[in-house]
Amino acid sequence: MPNPKRFDISVVGELNLDFVLYGLPARFELDREYIASDANLTLGSSSAIFAHNFALLGNRVAFHSAIGEDAFGEICLKRLEESGVDASGVRRFSGRKTGITVILPQPEKRYILTYPGVMAEMRFEDLDLRRIEEARHLHLSSYFLQTALRPRVADLFRYAKxxxxxxxxxTNDDPEDRxxxxxxxxxxxxxxxxxxxREACRLAQRDDPEQALKFLADKVPLVVMKQGERGVRARRGKEVFQDLPxxxxxxxxxGAGDSFDAGFLHQFLRGAKVEECxxxxxxxxxxxxxRSGGTEAFRDAAYRKAFFAA
Ligand SMILES: Nc1ncnc2c1ncn2[C@@H]1O[C@H](COP(=O)(O)OP(=O)(O)OP(=O)(O)O)[C@@H](O)[C@H]1O
Ligand SMILES: [Mg+2]
Structure with missing residues (x-):
């Protein structure tokens, strides 16, 4: 049956670059200069990484976001457009700054410092609702970073439904941990x-992830709880699923979590079983x-095809 909608998905969220510096020494003292082992300026922000990778999996993506009037914003747009994302719903806020995140990875975890820029200023009124409706599905990430939009996110989701x-x-993390x-x-x-x-536990106000999963599954038809290298656990009503990477x-x-979301929803929107998603x-x-950052592996078409084919 032909699909009458113009887009598979409308993504609403933040758009900024990630500046990743590798080789952080174990001791990092003030007023000393250290040499990084590598550096990468790449597309960042949960929503944009998701949109970029979801488009490269073969989906029609409309992205709704904001950038400032600066070179960072232009690089973001170029990267998105290269992936096939329709970025005409990205607004330019004149005289304002695009956000940027500095990331200092360590062997297991990483330091993350974000300047939000206009991502904190985009309001519900800035969104083109008619255009959002032109998709089959709505996805939003980084709830807590979008401070101006946050009071109306429930309205946005109700409108979409x-x-x-x-x-x-x-939701990703709440930087204020509230x-x-x-x-x-x-x-x-x-x-x-x-x-x-961790986010599941904080959302549900439970210490035990399994209890958190149960609490959230009473509120949402399908809860998918990512567990890093341990993969994922999901719950639909009383049914529990699990899968290892x-x-x-x-x-x-x-961006591994955002890439997970892209892979999961790619199958979900095709009506696949939860196990396959x-x-x-x-x-x-x-x-x-x-590969470095959230989009570098996906950008390499030959590498991507070989990995998914294997
Ligand atoms: N070391 C790893 N080996 C294989 N797969 C991994 C590894 N780490 C993460 N993943 C994959 O990435 C997914 C998401 O991981 P994670 O739990 O870190 O999500 P997240 O915290 O939401 O990530 P993000 O920082 O992008 O928001 C995992 O469910 C798994 O599929
Ligand atoms: Mg995440």
Whole structure:
């Protein structure tokens, strides 16, 4: 049956670059100069990494976001357009700055410092709702970074549901670690919730991830809890699913969660079984870790095709 919608997905969220510096020494003292072992300026931000990688998996993506009037914003747009994302819903805020994130990876974890820029200024009124409706599905990530939009995210999700779209949410971390109740109100309109383990616990206000998963699955039809190298656990009602990722040579885990979301939703929107969605999510998540940043592995078409074919 032909699909009457213009896009498979509308992604609403932040758009900024990641500046990644490798080789952080174990001791990092003030007023001393250290030499990084490598550097990479690449497309960052959860929503943009998701949109970029989801487009490269073969989906029609409309991206709704904001940049400032600067070179960082232009690089972001160029990267998105190269992936096939339709970025005409990205607004330029004149005289303002695009955000940037500095990442200092260590062997297991990483330091992350973000200047939000206009991502904190984009409001519900800045969104083109008619255009958002032109997709089958709505995805939003980084709930807590979008401070101006946040009070109306529930309205946005309700609007999408009423217009017949399915919906998904990846809140990511709350930098203030407050996890206030407004996000729980949004869940009423969410079909798929995609937290990591820590985020699931904070959202549910439970210490035990399994209890958190159960609490959230009472509110959302499908909860998918990412567990880093341990893969993923998911719950639909009383049914629990789990899947392990492939072993890979990891460079860094930047954007692995967003890449997981892209793989998962790629299958979900094709009506695949939960098991297949999880398997594909893990494949995309593991793949993303094999190159620097969140989009470098996906950008290499030959490498991407070979990995997914194997
Ligand atoms: N070391 C690894 N080996 C293989 N796959 C991995 C590894 N680390 C992460 N992944 C894949 O990436 C997915 C997401 O990982 P993680 O739990 O770090 O999500 P996240 O914290 O939401 O990530 P992000 O920092 O992008 O928001 C995992 O479910 C898994 O599929
Ligand atoms: Mg995440």
């Amino acid at each position: 009423e217009a017949g779209l399915s919906t998904s949410l990846d 996890w206030e109740g407004d996000v729980i109100d949004v869940l009423t309109w969410v079909d798929v919730l995609l937290p990591n383990e 492939k072993k890979v040579d990891m460079v860094d885990a930047i 999880l398997r594909y999510g893990n494949l995309a998540g593991a793949f993303s870790t094999t």
